[in-house]
Amino acid sequence: MEIKIYGNRGSIPVPGELSVKYGGNTPCVRVCNDNGKNYLILDAGSGIRELGNEIVRQNRIKNIDIIITHSHWDHIQGLPFFKPLYTEGFLVNVYAPGDTMKIVEDIINIQMLPKYFPVGPEVFKSKIKYFNLEEGKPFEIKSFKLNSIQNHHSPGTFSYKVSSKDKSFVFMTDNEIYFEAEKNKTPDLETVARLNKDLIDFCKGTDLLIHDMMYTPEDYRERIGWGHSCTKSAAYFASLVNPGKLIYFHYDPDYTDEQIDEIVDEAQSLLSELNDKIESFPSKQNLTITLK
Ligand SMILES: [Zn+2]
Ligand SMILES: [Zn+2]
Known part of the structure; x- marks a missing residue:
């Protein structure tokens, strides 16, 4: 199985000289197996634009599956720019959690209303199907x-x-690792283990965990309850899951490459104290990981 990152930034795309190393596109990940014969796409942030261009250029696999984690803007904003939708001969299947998006089609249709976008989905040339997922x-x-x-x-x-x-x-992006913020504003290992048991069990035994690491612990203190994790909680959580590899994901859009270097160092040194068997590294645009 091969995993390639097309977008890894949280909240909003950040092009420019301060994001050259880690990239500025919002989340999109491609997973291939069978020597590239099959693939899935996870999330449709701005990174999916480039992936769509690549798919049309290669013109090889016409049946495309996109799985959405949730409908926050940074995870769906790339869909209207996904070239296979405008190209004859493609079938695009979109899957998303059913509870919040009673009709998954809204993901596309609402963001292409005339007030937000010059044309509607009637200009698509591909076939498109929608599927609601059950937890x-x-x-x-x-x-x-x-x-x-x-x-x-x-x-x-x-x-x-x-x-x-x-x-x-x-793929666990946009996740706030629980701890008791009212008692202590810093996560600790014992509380993380106790309050996140369901997620830890879900991840156990995995070869690779891609996890949210949006903030430094200092910035996180100002954003408790915003749905994202910091270096400390990500390291504690990963040490309990014990994946083969860990990739840090969904960086704050205000962090420069230099600041991301620092938060990655911080998370890696804490993780190596807790569990030195896990190989951890930062996500970057175009990073490819092969699991064999
Ligand atoms: Zn997000
Ligand atoms: Zn979100």
Whole structure:
């Protein structure tokens, strides 16, 4: 299984000289298996634009599956710019948590209303189908097996476990690792273990965990309850999950490359004290990880 990052930034795209190293596109990840014969797309942030151009250029796989974690703007804003939708011969299947988006079609249709976008979905040339997902109900797409869990973010946000043959990875972006903020403004290991048991169990045994690490602990203190994690909680959580590899994801849009270097160093040194078997690294645009 091969995982490639097309977008990893939280909240809003940040082009420019301060985001050259880690990239400025909002979340989009492609997962391939069977030597690239099949793939899935997770989330449709601004990173999906470039991926769509690549798919049309290659003109190889016409059946595309996009799985959405939740409908926050940074996870769906790239859809109207996804070229296969405007190209004959493609079939685009969009999957999303059903509870919050009673009709998944709203993801596309609302953001293409005339007040927001010059043309509506009637200009699409591909076929498009929508599927509502139920939490905890396993499903299969192509030769991938998937499952979902509601995480700690706005209601109806899912994390996904994607498995293929004997490998798996968990995509857990936009997740606030719980702790008792009213008692102590800093997460601690024991509380993280106790309050996040469902998510830890869901991730256990995975070869790769991609997890939200939006803030430094200092910035996080001002944003408790905003649905994101800091370096400390991400390291504690990962040490309990014990994945083969950990990738830090969904950086604050205000952080420069230099600041991300610092938060990654901080998380890595804490993690190595807690569990030195986990290989952890920062997500970057175009980073490709192969699980074999
Ligand atoms: Zn987000
Ligand atoms: Zn979100």
